[in-house]
Amino acid sequence: xxxxxxxxxxxxxxxxxxxxxxxxxxxxxxxxxxxxxxxxxxxxxxxxxxxxxxxxxxxxxxxxxxxxxxxxxxxxxxxxxxxxxxxxxxxxxxxxxxxxxxxxxxxxxxxxxxxxxxxxxxxxxxxxxxxxxxxxxxxxxxxxxxxxxxxxxxxxxxxxxxxxxxxxxxxxxxxxxxxxxxxxxxxxxxxxxxxxxxxxxxxxxxxxxxxxxxxxxxxxxxxxxxxxxxxxxxxxxxxxxxxxxxxxxxxxxxxxxxxxxxxxxxxxxxxxxxxxxxxxxxxxxxxxxxxxxxxxxxxxxxxxxxxxxxxxxxxxxxxxxxxxxxxxxxxxxxxxxxxxxxxxxxxxxxxxx
Numbered sequence: 001x002x003x004x005x006x007x008x009x010x011x012x013x014x015x016x017x018x019x020x021x022x023x024x025x026x027x028x029x030x031x032x033x034x035x036x037x038x039x040x041x042x043x044x045x046x047x048x049x050x051x052x053x054x055x056x057x058x059x060x061x062x063x064x065x066x067x068x069x070x071x072x073x074x075x076x077x078x079x080x081x082x083x084x085x086x087x088x089x090x091x092x093x094x095x096x097x098x099x100x101x102x103x104x105x106x107x108x109x110x111x112x113x114x115x116x117x118x119x120x121x122x123x124x125x126x127x128x129x130x131x132x133x134x135x136x137x138x139x140x141x142x143x144x145x146x147x148x149x150x151x152x153x154x155x156x157x158x159x160x161x162x163x164x165x166x167x168x169x170x171x172x173x174x175x176x177x178x179x180x181x182x183x184x185x186x187x188x189x190x191x192x193x194x195x196x197x198x199x200x201x202x203x204x205x206x207x208x209x210x211x212x213x214x215x216x217x218x219x220x221x222x223x224x225x226x227x228x229x230x231x232x233x234x235x236x237x238x239x240x241x242x243x244x245x246x247x248x249x250x251x252x253x254x255x256x257x258x259x260x261x262x263x264x265x266x267x268x269x270x271x272x273x274x275x276x277x278x279x280x281x282x283x284x285x286x287x288x289x290x291x292x293x294x295x296x297x298x299x300x301x302x303x304x305x306x307x308x309x310x311x312x313x314x315x316x317x318x319x320x321x322x323x324x325x326x327x328x329x330x331x332x333x334x335x336x337x338x339x340x341x342x343x344x345x346x347x348x349x350x351x352x353x
Contacts, residue, residue: 004065005050007041012070013057014039015096020089027056063330068106070099071181079209079224080177081202094169098177098189101339104329105163105187108310111318116161118143120186122214125223132223135212136230147237149257153200154302157207162186164203164304167339168193175199178206186210196299197260204228232259233267242273247285251297261295262286311340 014024021039025032030049037043045053054061071078072095080095121142123135143160150156154164162185169191175198180186188206190199208227213220241253245268250261257264265286269279286292314320320328326336 005038005045006064006066006068007039008069009064009066010045010053011039012068012096012099013053013059013063015092016100017057018089018093019057024053024056028052058332058335060327060330066103068099068103070096071102071179078177078179078181079206079213079220081175081205081221081224086171086173090171091174094171094174095177097167097169098179101165101167101189102179102181102184102187104339105165105307105310106184107328108307108314109184112310112313114161114163114185114306116159118160120160120162120180120211123211124215125212125217126215130223132208132212132226133230133235136208136227137234139207139211140231140234147234149237150200150232151258152302153203153232153258154304157186157188157203158304158306162188162207163306164188164190165307166190166192166301166304175202176206178210180210180214195260195294196301197254197258197263197295200299200302201228201232201259201263204231207231229263229267229270233257233263235271238267239271239273242268242271245274247282250282254295254297254299258299261291308340 014021019027021032021035024030025035028035028049030052034043034046034049038045038049050061050064053064078095123138125132125135128134143156145156157164165188167189172191172193174191175194176188176190178186178188186207188203190203194202205224205228208224208231209220212223212227217223238257241256242264245253245264250264253264254261262283265274265279265282268274269276274282311325314325314328322333322336326333329336331339
């Protein structure tokens, strides 16, 4: 067993618990020097230390033997949308938890596959002369989305074969993380503390990343924002609604287009249906009323279904007990409940292999 330990999994387990090497050393009684060497793969983990690490970190021994790897920010498969600067340790912890969830999803997909009508494909911005809006329209067309507002952004992504998971990041500073790794479907992890209107734009933003940014570009965040704006509010459909808008129009437009008042103001500015002066005046009023962080009129929360379907499939079709599921995902029964919960009736969108 000692020779099978994957150092990457030890780092992932520690970071997912929000611990530094010193924290882990203090909690286990193992010297920080040894932990550093274990994580670097310089020495094998002592047999007497393995169970200690398992108990403190809350993962089964087989988790540490997995051949998986960590995927970090700054690579062409992992993206995130955040609001402000965050401590690096906090970012590491959130990303580690996302990597663990990806491993869980991989285990659940071993015995099932997702049926979808369309599918994702990567599109190079350079092939379209940087016309991000054109790419957004192409995706809408390929996914057979009719003109006008998108009524459920989560359903659109799931119908195309993506997986969306709402989870708490423990902070409001980051809205979402997406990954498209190898043979996995595109994965979208959305902060459950993010308001629904912002979540929808965030999902469209992350969708732009996974489709357009397998190759790094000079301004990926701006491109993802442009993609999201056109995807959710196509120019040909929205421009008539944005002519000479007033502050009183914003709530009505928010309900219709299912995006934030601030996104509507920004779209009107970029489409030049309001003047720079009107843009500043509208945002000044937004700030004065305290709407920057929480706007009036909460849109309905769009709940993902595919991941819950996978859990239910294992219970109702494969005969997994709660203990079996916890073992499958290398975690405790308590953590299984915290992360996923259990539903009684699975949907019939997944088929066994």
